[in-house]
Amino acid sequence: MGQTIVQKIISRKLGGREVAPGEIVLLSPDVVMAGSNTAVMVIRTFREIGATSPWNCEKIVVVLDHSTPAESVLTANAHRLLRDFCSQHHIRLYGEQEGVCHDLMIENGHVAPGMFVAGQDSHTPMYGGIGAFGFGVDTSEMGFIWAVGKTWVKVPETVGIRLHGAIPKGVFAKDIILSIIASLGSDGCDYRAVEFSGAALPQFGISDRLTVCNMCVEMGAKAAFFPSDEIVMTHARHKHVDVASWVYPDADATYEKETSFDLSTLEPVAACPHRVDQVAPLRELANVAVHQGFIGSCTNGRLEDLEAAAAILSRRHVHPSVRLLIAPATRRVFQQAVQRGYISTFLEAGALILNAGCGACFGGHQGILADNEVCISSSNRNFKGRMGNPNAAIYLASPATVAASCIAGRIVDPREYL
Amino acid sequence: MKSLTGRCVAKLGDDVNTDLIYPGQYLKVTDPREMAQHALEGIQKDFWKDFTPGGILVAGRNFGCGSSRTQSVASLKAVGIQAVIASSFARSFYRNGINQGLPVIVCVDCCGINVGEDVVIDFDDHSVRTGTVRLPIEPYPPFLLEIIERGGLTNLGKEIVSGRYQL
Numbered sequence: 001m002g003q004t005i006v007q008k009i010i011s012r013k014l015g016g017r018e019v020a021p022g023e024i025v026l027l028s029p030d031v032v033m034a035g036s037n038t039a040v041m042v043i044r045t046f047r048e049i050g051a052t053s054p055w056n057c058e059k060i061v062v063v064l065d066h067s068t069p070a071e072s073v074l075t076a077n078a079h080r081l082l083r084d085f086c087s088q089h090h091i092r093l094y095g096e097q098e099g100v101c102h103d104l105m106i107e108n109g110h111v112a113p114g115m116f117v118a119g120q121d122s123h124t125p126m127y128g129g130i131g132a133f134g135f136g137v138d139t140s141e142m143g144f145i146w147a148v149g150k151t152w153v154k155v156p157e158t159v160g161i162r163l164h165g166a167i168p169k170g171v172f173a174k175d176i177i178l179s180i181i182a183s184l185g186s187d188g189c190d191y192r193a194v195e196f197s198g199a200a201l202p203q204f205g206i207s208d209r210l211t212v213c214n215m216c217v218e219m220g221a222k223a224a225f226f227p228s229d230e231i232v233m234t235h236a237r238h239k240h241v242d243v244a245s246w247v248y249p250d251a252d253a254t255y256e257k258e259t260s261f262d263l264s265t266l267e268p269v270a271a272c273p274h275r276v277d278q279v280a281p282l283r284e285l286a287n288v289a290v291h292q293g294f295i296g297s298c299t300n301g302r303l304e305d306l307e308a309a310a311a312i313l314s315r316r317h318v319h320p321s322v323r324l325l326i327a328p329a330t331r332r333v334f335q336q337a338v339q340r341g342y343i344s345t346f347l348e349a350g351a352l353i354l355n356a357g358c359g360a361c362f363g364g365h366q367g368i369l370a371d372n373e374v375c376i377s378s379s380n381r382n383f384k385g386r387m388g389n390p391n392a393a394i395y396l397a398s399p400a401t402v403a404a405s406c407i408a409g410r411i412v413d414p415r416e417y418l
Numbered sequence: 419m420k421s422l423t424g425r426c427v428a429k430l431g432d433d434v435n436t437d438l439i440y441p442g443q444y445l446k447v448t449d450p451r452e453m454a455q456h457a458l459e460g461i462q463k464d465f466w467k468d469f470t471p472g473g474i475l476v477a478g479r480n481f482g483c484g485s486s487r488t489q490s491v492a493s494l495k496a497v498g499i500q501a502v503i504a505s506s507f508a509r510s511f512y513r514n515g516i517n518q519g520l521p522v523i524v525c526v527d528c529c530g531i532n533v534g535e536d537v538v539i540d541f542d543d544h545s546v547r548t549g550t551v552r553l554p555i556e557p558y559p560p561f562l563l564e565i566i567e568r569g570g571l572t573n574l575g576k577e578i579v580s581g582r583y584q585l
Contacts, residue, residue: 047574122486136486144571363442
């Protein structure tokens with residue numbers, strides 16, 4: 001009986017026996033990622049359980065992101081506690097200068113195709129962009145995993161999404177996934193694994209796949225996958241990680257639901273306040289004035305995203321009524337952006353460059369909004385109050401759309417600027 | 419655990435996300451007593467102040483969507499919520515609820531429960547009952563019920579580490 005990608009990954013970890021959706025199994029993660037100031041609750045749980053040392057310190061990576069550098073004594077003390085714990089147990093720690101957890105995990109080769117990863121952040125499923133099975137866990141579960149080395153997994157059903165057609169110029173991965181979310185709904189894939197397939201896949205680079213799998217969380221997905229085609233294999237070889245070429249579904253795999261999208265019919269879009277699935281084409285939003293723009297986050301903070309923004313901001317200027325915040329996803333991305341001249345372009349255009357990190361995404365650190373302000377953001381959630389003020393509004397869009405809109409002072413189609 | 423009884427202290431709608439349940443500006447708070455003060459603050463400040471301890475929260479579809487922040491479950495527990503009944507849950511909140519020992523009950527017709535009513539959640543009968551209705555609920559798989567009965571993974575972890583439970 002054929003298996004989908006998630007079934008195959010689970011099956012392989014169980015020694016090859018087939019698994020069916022709905023089954024509850026115990027799996028040992030290949031790597032776990034904990035981090036941000038809330039990781040102190042992981043340590044608390046770990047100690048309360050009575051464990052003295054983690055099950056396997058080499059399989060744990062801790063990242064300080066979200067509120068970096070510390071904005072309060074509470075956060076600073078949390079960071080210190082984490083530093084001390086990681087030092088004591090020889091656990092790999094990425095400090096405040098390094099950037100966003102998920103991008104660091106991928107950039108540094110901690111995640112490989114075919115792995116099972118537990119992450120202390122809801123966007124862990126984005127590792128499926130390179131064919132790893134990952135989902136978010138809370139601090140109590142992370143503390144349990146540190147102590148015991150395993151956790152429970154309910155095998156999900158899989159939804160197959162076939163993509164075909166040529167992607168029009170000016171339509172980016174973010175526009176594509178927002179259009180899919182609009183079609184399936186914010187709980188349309190609740191507890192499902194999503195598998196992408198189809199003739200359009202070669203048009204998706206690694207960064208695009210990460211954006212798409214990241215956003216699948218916003219339609220409730222437990223996991224999301226692109227198969228291990230040549231693009232993923234090249235990435236894996238480049239990162240010197242084990243090349244798992246078998247991460248593709250069996251020909252006779254069974255899907256709960258299959259749907260397809262013709263990408264050639266798509267146009268640039270934005271998710272409107274306050275729901276991710278409330279998506280409108282940009283031409284319907286032409287009179288929406290913006291006060292802040294944000295380019296960054298695990299969704300769209302990579303070099304390719306900065307490149308798209310720089311192409312639009314080059315020799316242009318951010319509107320005088322707008323603040324454009326740009327946070328490179330990692331220190332390496334930041335460096336590369338400097339080397340390519342993107343940072344200069346941004347500064348000349350009047351943008352504000354943040355340190356590599358989560359930036360304005362979650363409303364706990366940088367870029368809080370004023371009452372009645374509108375932010376257009378390349379991040380992943382636009383819930384009421386998401387950026388720290390329930391009296392503000394957030395639109396989600398591609399980095400190109402954010403850049404163009406910050407020049408115009410209102411939401412515009414980036415194709416007018418390409 | 420045979421059953422659980424509590425008063426319905428609040429009834430929420432669909433798509434109540436975890437930024438509403440526990441806003442991001444309070445992620446720096448990790449003390450349960452302080453966390454409690456921000457429970458459901460995205461909906462209304464001090465929403466929880468009229469809750470009686472041991473209360474039950476009722477909600478519509480897709481409860482707990484968004485971030486998998488620990489505090490979204492922990493803050494509800496800290497204000498004394500005994501269980502959450504919803505017509506459906508976002509997977510991350512459902513998982514976190516079980517793992518922190520907060521019973522999360524899937525009951526498609528829970529709109530039949532009213533604020534102020536006493537609610538019995540019956541794990542043997544697989545139902546939720548008030549004075550007026552008996553509504554079917556999805557039964558827990560046995561292993562997940564074991565986690566809930568022990569009050570969460572922390573307690574299960576203690577039993578494993580001390581050798582009293584074999585995983």
